[in-house]
Amino acid sequence: MSQIGKQTAVVVAPGRGTYNKPELGYFTRHHGARSALLAEIDAYRRNAGQTPVSELDRAERFSGSRHTRGDNASPLIYACAYADFLSIDRDQFDIIGVTGNSMGWYVALACAGALDAMGGLQVVNTMGRLMQEQMIGGQLIYPFVDEGWQQIPGRRDEILSLMAEIDGRSGCELALSIELGGMLVLAGNEAGLTAFEKRLPRRQGRFPMRLPNHAAFHTALQEPVASLGRAALERGLFTQPALPLIDGRGGLWRPGSSDLAALYDYTLGHQVVRTYDFTAAIRTAARELMPDVFILLGPGTTLGGAVAQSLILSGWRGWGSKADFTARQQGRPRLLSMGLPEQRALAAR
Template sequence: MTTAVVICPGRGTYNKTELGYLARHHDDKGALLAGFDRLRVEAGQETLTALDGAARYSVAHHTRGDNASALIYACTLADFLSIRPDIEIVAITGNSMGWYSALACGGALSPDDGFGLVNTMGTLMQERLIGGQLVYPHMGEDWRADPARKEALLALVAEIDAREGHRLALSIDLGGMLVFGGDEAGLAAFAAAVEPVDGRFPMRLANHAAFHTGLQAPVAEQARQRLSAAMFGQPRLPLIDGRGAIWWPGATRIDALWDYTLGHQVVAPYDFTRAVRTAALEFAPDLFIVPGPGTTLGGAVAQSLILCKWKGMDCKAAFHERQQAEPLLVAMGMEAQRNLATGEGD
């Protein structure tokens, strides 16, 4: 039997090309999606059916935290439920908001409770929208490790954060990218200090708050007041969090899982690179499966595998050679790869 680690995507993955994703791929999951729509109506929010079925994609509307988070969670969970039964899922992790999806996919939360968690956090983030995020690479185009460059960028961030009236910190260690969160002064200072790369970076992320930094302490506190530990349970599958720590079935302290999810996970850096390394080295799966929506997380997964020299890979060319010979990364948001996970069309 093929073994797999599932890696749930976070914010920024439901974009223009993903519009209609639920309708295209999951018309067989009407009951699940109707339940999510009911929860949205009860909260006075637009339904996922309406958002996914909109005539056109709107950056201002679809990337709002209260809309994007719910859409991404629904797509991820529905894709997870579509993975063919002859694939043995040995562990689950995710990037940033993807941790919440991982909790539901792994059984620590019911689908509805997972949706409630995601929708609550997305709404709180949008209501407060404290600070912002930007992305900058520390790897070159060849995806070779460059520790000195990474250290220099982190030192620059620490120096900016020490300035009066500036807040800036690492938000996500994302494979070959670093995501930084901060206030306007901190983000502007970083953007002014670094060289532009590929005409894209430093890239400011639309409708993103300063996730995974101390600026989100008010959001974490409000979430802890609204969301009870009673909604959590023992996971059915091992879960790898944003520190690279593993939560094992039958050995998880529920109060600690709640505390991490609505504490450290909100206000401290999220080490996605380490989570993928743990997944590879501890579980040695045949495949890494990234559910939809979107395809942007695949590069970060590949870069994270390169950074831990998985299967001897040390650069982009080595990864592509391995991927072409025998796929080890499957992105369900890519039509050409989707059937490898679902068996659709076989």
């Protein structure tokens, strides 16, 4: 039960693609005082023969080829997001649950206490490295809502029907990777992705959008990565979560009663090779935990739209469109993005 005067909050951890040029220096700007955490992360990276996170964050300029690589982006995002979690003002917010998108599931595990800080880094760093080394397939994103975040009749079914048709072609592989609010992330091999891009019209000036340095996450193509991950990471890393966790199926893992073997198996099995339903995760958080607010960890702000769209699809607080969401944010915001300075000021100590 929340203490009097506090708002209840579900924390949402971001995935890959959230540390871009505007985020360069994010950890240094916001978490210089957490140098001990960064020093420990850097030591781990140096021991593994990898570039320290501090060097990446403090680089003179952003490099897409360097900063968006899975083996660099994953620990960089983890450090920023986990430090953001530690900086949430607990006098103002009672955190009642944690979830995340894609790689954000690993961050959520650490925030909820199912992994300790360095255990979380180990999982993030290992899986980011393995996916970069294997680099199997790619991803693209396509919306089924209009610019007002309302569903376009028939659009979602059209996308999924085309996806299935292409996947059935010889030499093509294409599958649903992430349910991301009003967008679908598809993943597959080059033939499958190219075939999709050729068939559907360009929308909103940027879709279908390829996601750079992204493999075919959350599809059967990642079976080799899942197998290597299980070989590299021990079950003993996982402990009972201290906070409720919501996974990429919308499943709820509760403190004191979570099956740790099942949590390990999900994290390095189903979560890697099957669709990640972020929309379902947000729906479960909204309906089962009923928070006053959602707090989106940084770096970046790109996941904010997907969270809001997922809440609209869930019918949360009567929201039915982007206009409803925008109007509500003008008063006492229900979604606080720590990547936005004005909202960070409301969430952080």
